[in-house]
Amino acid sequence: MDSPLRSFASLYSTTFLMVLAAGLLTTYLGLSLTNMDVPQIWIGGMMSAYYIGLVCGSKVGHKLIAQVGHIRAFVACAGIVTASALGHALIDNLTVWLILRLVVGMGMMCQYMVLESWLNEQSETNQRGTVFASYMIVSYLGLMAGQGAISLYPELGIEPLLLIAICFALCIVPISITRRIHPEPLTPAPLKMGHFWQRAPQALSTIALGSMIVGCFYGLAPSYATAKGIDPEHVAMYMSCTILAGLLAQWPMGKLSDIISRSLLIRINCTLLGILVLIITLVPFHTVYSLILTSLFGILAFTLYPLATALANSRVEQHERVGLSATILVTFGIGASIGPLIASGLMQVMGDQMLYGFMAICSFTLLARLIWVNQRQKAEQHSKGDYVMAGGDLVSSPLAASLDPRVNVEMVNEQMIFPAQDAFDRLDEPLDDGSEDDEQPDYDSAYAHDDEDTADIDLEDVDNEIRRR
Numbered sequence: 001m002d003s004p005l006r007s008f009a010s011l012y013s014t015t016f017l018m019v020l021a022a023g024l025l026t027t028y029l030g031l032s033l034t035n036m037d038v039p040q041i042w043i044g045g046m047m048s049a050y051y052i053g054l055v056c057g058s059k060v061g062h063k064l065i066a067q068v069g070h071i072r073a074f075v076a077c078a079g080i081v082t083a084s085a086l087g088h089a090l091i092d093n094l095t096v097w098l099i100l101r102l103v104v105g106m107g108m109m110c111q112y113m114v115l116e117s118w119l120n121e122q123s124e125t126n127q128r129g130t131v132f133a134s135y136m137i138v139s140y141l142g143l144m145a146g147q148g149a150i151s152l153y154p155e156l157g158i159e160p161l162l163l164i165a166i167c168f169a170l171c172i173v174p175i176s177i178t179r180r181i182h183p184e185p186l187t188p189a190p191l192k193m194g195h196f197w198q199r200a201p202q203a204l205s206t207i208a209l210g211s212m213i214v215g216c217f218y219g220l221a222p223s224y225a226t227a228k229g230i231d232p233e234h235v236a237m238y239m240s241c242t243i244l245a246g247l248l249a250q251w252p253m254g255k256l257s258d259i260i261s262r263s264l265l266i267r268i269n270c271t272l273l274g275i276l277v278l279i280i281t282l283v284p285f286h287t288v289y290s291l292i293l294t295s296l297f298g299i300l301a302f303t304l305y306p307l308a309t310a311l312a313n314s315r316v317e318q319h320e321r322v323g324l325s326a327t328i329l330v331t332f333g334i335g336a337s338i339g340p341l342i343a344s345g346l347m348q349v350m351g352d353q354m355l356y357g358f359m360a361i362c363s364f365t366l367l368a369r370l371i372w373v374n375q376r377q378k379a380e381q382h383s384k385g386d387y388v389m390a391g392g393d394l395v396s397s398p399l400a401a402s403l404d405p406r407v408n409v410e411m412v413n414e415q416m417i418f419p420a421q422d423a424f425d426r427l428d429e430p431l432d433d434g435s436e437d438d439e440q441p442d443y444d445s446a447y448a449h450d451d452e453d454t455a456d457i458d459l460e461d462v463d464n465e466i467r468r469r
Helices: 009-035 040-068 070-090 094-122 125-150 159-170 172-176 193-199 201-227 232-257 262-282 287-301 304-313 318-350 354-386 398-403 409-417 423-427 443-447 451-455 459-468
Strands: none
Touching: 009 040, 009 070, 009 094, 009 125, 009 159, 009 172, 009 201, 009 232, 040 070, 040 094, 040 201, 040 318, 070 094, 070 159, 070 172, 094 125, 125 159, 125 232, 159 172, 193 201, 193 318, 201 232, 201 262, 201 287, 201 304, 201 318, 201 354, 232 262, 232 287, 232 304, 262 287, 262 304, 262 354, 304 318, 318 354
């Protein structure tokens, strides 16, 4: 059996080029808007528009892939994304940039859906974990390469946009000439957000607030680092250290989640993250120390989502996981679009340090929410555990029969007043066996049944006798 890297080399190559271009575009826009001295709210709006596009693109992507197939949908969206990226070089209007950012988000969501559905369908059961782990590693490497590429163009001219367009165009080639079997069309995924929020409130709360933190970092960290006096070359290093730390933490955190309860691990992670970003907010910026702190940030912030996703999937049945994935996607997109808007507004009013100040607010709010939900769930479990099903008087008494609507009440009353001849009737009858103790009841004889008499019992006669009474 071929290794996943060899079997899906074309899809992984496409993923690497696509994510490299996306990461480079995000950093380029953040740095360009900062150099243009636009208000911080515009920078946050650009990042929010991208995540709103991701949410909208999930619905559009389903319909497009179902109508024209995976490869055609991918090629069409890649062309639209390439044209949108080049559009930033033609027009300097911020409103147009906002629309272009929305279109890029929609197109890239369709591309992600093509790749992930393809990998999910054609990977063997015993290799699926390795396939998707490799997919995530390639994605992280693409993000890091995109951050490094910005250091090649410190002037932030048109060259980065040309490189972005080249990568978006080249990502079509591997998937277009792949020899892998074309996957089946996507099936609609029902969106029942209320149902899944009730089933997995801790997991979805973590995704909602954790996506605010991640969205703020990707969108506003380049602007924050530039405002602190870091040149574009070192901004790339700042971003790359964070992403690399998040990549290296995925496997150890996954192993740790198999040992420690995931809900407890998320609370610990959230507590440490809140303390860390509060330190970054209050301590004066230092170039060397900032790299260490941002690496720790990457370890804690980038592992919240996979931990929450694993926790959510453990709370639902197998047939519900497609709908859960759609709910997770929408929740993440909404959180990631709201977070940069709020953080950029705070940065504009109170200073650049409020980027991590807002992250601290999100972390401690999430921690309070998780503790409250956990205590409520424990109380509900305790309440359910105290209630034990037991046979009460009405269950064990003959009067219970009168509560059954299928039973004739008159028959029950008649049976209660005139019981049939049974063992206790026989106790009142004298035993005519010629002994001196004929007048005394013999309990052993009363409860003894002769085998021949038992064999002669006719069930039909018994039923007729019951009906007669």
